[in-house]
Amino acid sequence: MMKVLMVCSGGMSSSIVVKAIKQEADKKGFPLEIKAVGTGEFDEELKSGGYDLAIVAPQVKHRLSVFQESAKALKVPVEMIVPMGYTPIGAPKVLEQIKKHAK
């Protein structure tokens, strides 16, 4: 089971995308656990969760360096979601991105 954390500004829009990604993963038979949080909760959640990967919503790319800093200490890779992937129908693209980090 791969565990992925997605961060967006408030954790609202990402929950829509997360749902689509989860459905896509289920359809493809890829074991995936994925959760969405807002920027404020990112630190705590990443520490507590044992995540394999953190993905960043495109609209908060200006905070990427902050996320990278907190993820570096925990050795969790951080990746930007491709802009067109950040929609319900973009889910397959993001799943491909996630799969690249699967162990």
Place this chain on the structure above:
Amino acid sequence: MERFLKWIEEKLMPPMAKLSEQRHLRAIRDGVISTLSLIIVGSFFLIIAQPPIQSLAKAVAPNVGKIMVPYRLTMGLMSLYAAYGMGYSLSKSYKLDGVSGGVLSLAAFLLTTIPLNVDTFVTAASKAGVQGGKPMGWILPMGNLGGSGMFTAIICMIFAVETMRLLQKYHVTIKMPEQVPESVARSFEALIPAAVIITVLWFIRVWLNFDIQTTIMNLFKPIVNVAGNSLGGVLVPVIFITLLWSAGIHGMSVIGSLIRPIWLVLLDQNTAALSAGHALPNIAVEPFFQWFIWIGGAGATLSLAILLCFSKSEYLKRVGRFSIIPGIFNINEPLIFGVPIVMNPILAIPFILGPVVASIIAYAATAAGLVAKVTVLAPWTLPAPIGAFMATGGDWKAAVLVIINIAVVTVIYYPFFKVYEKKMIEEEKQSEVA
């Protein structure tokens, strides 16, 4: 337009993004946001106490004092809560103890207000025959602890946390032996910073009798007035937010963090006026933007979502279908990245122009007194007409204004949408052939 978008992405965005990531501004934003739940709930009590309908107002009149208690202790003490939250966040960002930083910041803020003892007046008044007063010991005037004290709270917070940080950096702290439990050791570490902060503020406020609160308030007054009561105060944030979004950055999270303290001060002035029965002073408070301009999310994209649903392009129709429901609740990232609007030279124009026109209409309608000024911070995920109705304390004309703005913005989007749709349909045909 394409070059202009590139310019935004390369030139405008980095400094803006950097500014919003600046440590102190981030602390202010996080601290202020931590008080929003209290403000949302508190402002609803104000509306219950001051209902817009005459008959209801009469019914609650005998209990207004009681109903207002939660409002007074939430919005009325807004800066007090923010002082703690901001101090906590700033110390955390320095990897210092958050609770100590929060408490020191709170103390620094409180030291700008002098407690009073009015017992002699109360006793004299009772002797003179005034009923109902009894001695109450020391009391703290609340006037400056609400929104009007926000700027003082910010400055005190920075002073307190920076003092703590510098003293620890140069090792001016009391170090405890290792056997002492960590929590005890931490409270001793805050001892010297506390002594410095308290003594300095006490000296300035009490011995020099320098009124920190009033001075800072006067300093910020011109900015607050411009922000709250001019068309520029509405248009500048609207233009910056839409520009940033069209380069793919969450504009509200960048600009909002800079302006939100001012918006809270403006909101506090409005609610204070409402509870005192005066005319409301300010137009451009955060809910004004939320309900009259950001209908469906930044860029007023609910209008575009409606157009997309009827698109002849297969792709755009799909985008419309999955973005219309979130759009009703003001979530529009699926649309912004789906269409996409980001770095899209055709649709960036109405994305900026639509909200600008909506702002002008809403500002004019409010300034002319056709629509009530906002007093309530309602949760931003409400559908806009309902949110507007609640935010204005129950003015149905506010909901009508929202619907007018949706229609106007739809007209603005339409020609640009058609151009983009044509381009998409051509691309779809080509990929079919291929």
